[in-house]
């Protein structure tokens with residue numbers, strides 16, 4: 025009986041651990057990494073030297089884009105460059121970010137500054153930002169997709185919305201299946217335990233009856249001797 029009890033508590037423990045793991049599902053608590061996929065600048069603000077272009081989000085470090093030196097050239101990146109990623113989104117909140125060019129004499133020039141949001145990214149995890157006469161950049165954030173769908177119900181991209189819903193439905197089904205499995209296992213164990221207890225009781229009663237019978241026989245034996 026103690027072994028059985030131990031076993032059932034272990035099942036419950038494993039289930040609890042799994043549930044805790046699920047509640048930490050990526051896309052809800054893990055941060056989403058943003059990388060630069062491609063960029064083309066349409067102009068430089070510096071006349072004599074190569075431009076020093078950098079990406080910067082408020083309260084974060086600057087990210088220099090060392091390869092971007094000429095206007096009207098498309099620079100493509102694979103996301104593994106030494107200066108990547110550009111930033112991270114810890115939740116669904118937007119950040120104030122921009123693309124700038126370092127200026128040696130006066131304050132740095134701004135290509136563009138905008139509210140950068142996880143919900144900007146489409147179903148493929150891409151976000152293309154174009155500013156006329158300034159630049160065209162494509163950002164990549166694969167983990168932003170379910171986040172955007174979950175946070176922004178007015179999201180115009182139906183594909184990403186469906187993707188987020190699919191994950192939710194799958195989770196609900198998985199959890200329901202787990203809960204029912206644990207319940208069935210619990211009921212079976214309780215039944216088995218009850219069965220064993222009943223059998224033990226029956227056995228005890230039978231033995232007792234047998235002993236009682238012996239007594240009766242002894243008494244009878246005595247009787248015959250007398």
Ligand SMILES: *[C@@H]1O[C@H](CO)[C@@H](O)[C@H](O)[C@H]1NC(C)=O
Pocket residue numbers: 084085
């Ligand atoms: C910014 O850079 C400094 C030193 O280079 C580093 O210690 C710090 O962790 C960086 N902060 C972020 C948010 O990356």
Ligand SMILES: *[C@@H]1O[C@H](CO)[C@@H](O)[C@H](O)[C@H]1NC(C)=O
Pocket residue numbers: 062098152154160161162
């Ligand atoms: C911006 O760049 C992307 C990727 O290189 C390209 O597909 C898109 O057509 C460009 N958009 C404009 C307006 O140049």
